[in-house]
Amino acid sequence: MGPLDGIKVIELGQLIAGPYCGQVMADFGAEVIKIEPPGAGDPMRQWGRTDRDGDPVWFSVIARGKRSVTLNLRDPDGQQVLRDLVRDADVLIENFRPGTMERWGLGYDALSAINPRLIMARVSGYGQDGPYSKRAGFASVCEAAGGLRYISGYPDRPPVRVGLSLGDTMAGFNAAMGILLALQHRHATGRGQVVDSAIFEAVLGYTESMVAEYDAGGHIRERFGSALPGIAPSNAYAAADGREVIIGANGDGVFARLCEVMGRPELARDDRFADHQARGRNQQVLDVLVGEWTRTVPAQEIVDRLAEAGVPVGLAYTAADMLEDAHFEARQSVVRVPDPKRGTLAMQNVFPRLSDSPGAVRALGPELGADTDDVLSRRLGYDTDRIAGLRERGVI
Known part of the structure; x- marks a missing residue:
């Protein structure tokens, strides 16, 4: 039993930032229902490097432990299904551009009227308000706005990026932490709230004393290659x-x-x-x-x-080094998860570690829509005719 056992999460996110938040919640025991567009699903299903047969593997990691339900949120009937799901949910995660949920009639005011205990985690590039809120915000540009790109690389070359979508993951983790804080607040008040996690602010939060150094002394931190200025060796x-x-x-x-x-x-x-x-x-x-x-x-x-x-x-380890390292093996920092196609699939374990209620990787990312019928029938009480009708109209 994980520490979030019994917590019901609806994940509307796609790509990285929102789904990484959902991954953290699922790793620690929450029931995470991932909502995906019928037919195509989350674009993450097609992202990243492939296995030896040409099939991408990243989705297997970022959607691990989740359930997949297909639902067309642009359709009024699909919006109603989501409202039904929200009635007994604890958390909803979304990372659409700000204003999208409101256009669909699914903003926090509308959903909290259905379920006042609902916590809505909203992940975006620049946050839910302010002059930049409506801008598209991928990690690359938001890492630049948060100050990370300017100081990354060598002084005689343009800024470089870390070989990961670091800002997305940081914002997803911030959202997960915000959810836990909001759950604690709900214990005391009985009320849910909005968690606003912006990618640029997630990056900004990790910039140590960079802003203060400028404010107090006019110092602008510059790129310094593979070291930090004044820290040697x-x-x-x-x-x-x-x-x-x-x-x-x-x-x-x-x-x-x-x-x-x-x-x-x-x-x-x-x-x-x-x-x-x-x-x-x-x-x-x-x-x-x-x-x-x-x-x-x-x-x-x-x-x-x-x-x-x-x-x-x-x-400087590669993935190959990690799989061969005795310390990684002793701590099970990398685990092998049963995979019907490949036998097993290696991936990072669940962090941080808890002594009494640790998280666990329960399963790989699900097939598209694998849990649609079960969730709609068992959780919402829809009968087979209603489910068939929704599927025929392309709602699910």
């Missing part, structure tokens, strides 16, 4: 075998241990590197010295020696 360094090793030895004691392993204990006493501020001022020189050493030692040997000495170190 903390970078990616090439090893003798061509692999890259990440070393973070910017604390005084840790730096001294690194110097011992390098065979250069005198560097810890050098005035240029004697403390945090000094190492920051001489960051480039220090990175050169560390890099000269790492290029003489194979990557795994660097990791083994530094880890033994208590210096933070690691390789």
Whole structure:
């Protein structure tokens, strides 16, 4: 039994941000009914790299543990089905452009009149109000608005992106956290509310002291490549075998241990590197010295020696490295989920871990509409003729 067992969630989201919120809820035990357009379904069913037979696999991850119901929300009958579903729901997740739900007569005012306990999580690029609220907001542009893109990459090149839709996932996680906070508030008041999770604000929330530094001192943080300005040594360094090793030895004691392993204990006493501020001022020189050493030692040997000495170190892992790593295996950080097509499918486990009521991956993403009849008959009490009529008219 997960900590959200008994919580009923309706997911209207598509692509990444809203569905990732639903993934988190399902991972921790909520019943998540994913509403998809009849015929095509969520575009995520076609996104991402394919398996060896040419079938995409991303949907299997982001829709894991959910149920799929097809429903045309542009049709008045489909809108009525959703209203019926809302009557006993705890949460509704949507990530349409702001105003879309209202045009369909499905805004929060309308739905909360049906169910005052309903929590509505609304995920969008720029939030539900403000001058930019109606703009389309994919993660790429919202990461830029939130400040992440400007500081990502090298100073002599255009900004780069992380190889993930990071803003979408961050906004989805923010929405999940907001739902949990709203559930706690509902325990005390009996009332639901709106959770407004904007992608640009999800990114902005992770920018540490960047705004305050500008406000207080006029400092604009710039791109600095694979390190952070003034934090040294903390970078990616090439090893003798061509692999890259990440070393973070910017604390005084840790730096001294690194110097011992390098065979250069005198560097810890050098005035240029004697403390945090000094190492920051001489960051480039220090990175050169560390890099000269790492290029003489194979990557795994660097990791083994530094880890033994208590210096933070690691390789830049690929998915292949993760599947072969003993620590990942011991903690079951990656799990294999039964898959009728492939036997099993490996994917990341559920995080964070709870000692008494942990989450779990219960099943892969469902086939389109796999649960439509069951949900409409068992949960809403629709008879077979009514369901058949809805299907004939293209509502489900």
